[in-house]
Amino acid sequence: MPQAQQQVYVVDDDQGMLDSTVWLLESVGLKALPFTSGRAFLEACDPASNACVLLDVRMPGMGGLNVQEELRRRGIELPLIFVSGHADVPIVVRAFRAGAVDFIEKxxxxxxxxxxxxxxxxxxQVSAAPADPRLQAVQERLASLTPRERDVLLPLVRGYTNREMAEQLAISVKTIDLYRSRVMKRMQAETLAELVGMVIAAGLVDALDLRGAP
Structure with a gap:
């Protein structure tokens, strides 16, 4: 990866701001890839690229914080910098807690x-050391889960019973059984312990955040 050209994904619905930011980055030899919406960026994003992301917070449709959340769900760990004219404290705190490296005001x-x-x-570049192919495979399986399967996944690995999950999600225990089976199959986990290990390795839960953890 060190040989690949460094590039910056620039995501901003303000065309004037987008153009000026792209010009600035290209003036110092960086490759800038502009997008006017979060969804367009997510469709084009290359998880293996030697890149970072400049992301506006408030955009029509899918805002910057939602884009950040989706990147995390997909296991994409590109460094993310928020650029916003609306840097109120709760937004800044939420962005940093979710892993943003900086928050710059317009x-x-x-x-x-x-x-x-x-x-x-x-x-x-420091974090781009060759990834464990086993972890990459787990992240790909996680990305393949449907929204409802993801709803079941985290309570399942945290130790909630089928009845408790059914009450949380307002669906029947029988339906929970169905989704539980699908999650195990999609994740290629033969046991619940194996599934828990996968989710911890992917960073979706803390080992100390499980029921029964000391």
Missing amino acids: PYNQQLLLDSVQEALARR
């Missing part, structure tokens, strides 16, 4: 933005 200082991008790209 109108931004050009050098501050460039410094943040370079730091994010440096982090990317």
Whole structure:
């Protein structure tokens, strides 16, 4: 990956801001890939790219925080920098808790933005060591789960009973049994313990956040 050109995904529904940011990045030799919506970016995003993401918070349809959440769900760990004219405290806190590397207010200082991008790209290179193919396979299986299967997955690995999950999701125990079976099959887990290990390895739950953990 160090030989690949460094690039920056720029996601902003403000065309003027998008164009000026792309120009700034390209002026220092970076490849900038512009997108006017979060969904367009997610469709084009390459998880293995030598890249970081500049992401606006407030956009029509799918906002920046939702894009960040979807990247995490897919197991994509590109460094993410939020750029927003609406940096209220709850939004900033939520962004950082979910793994953002920086949060820059508009109108931004050009050098501050460039410094943040370079730091994010440096982090990317450090974290881009060859991934364990077993973990990659687990992440691919996680990405294949349907929304309802994902709803069942986390309570299941945290130790909730079928009846408790049924009450949480307002569906029948029989339906929980069906989704539980589908989750095990999609994840290629022969036992619940194996499934728990996969989810912990993927970083979706903390080993200490399980029922019965010391």
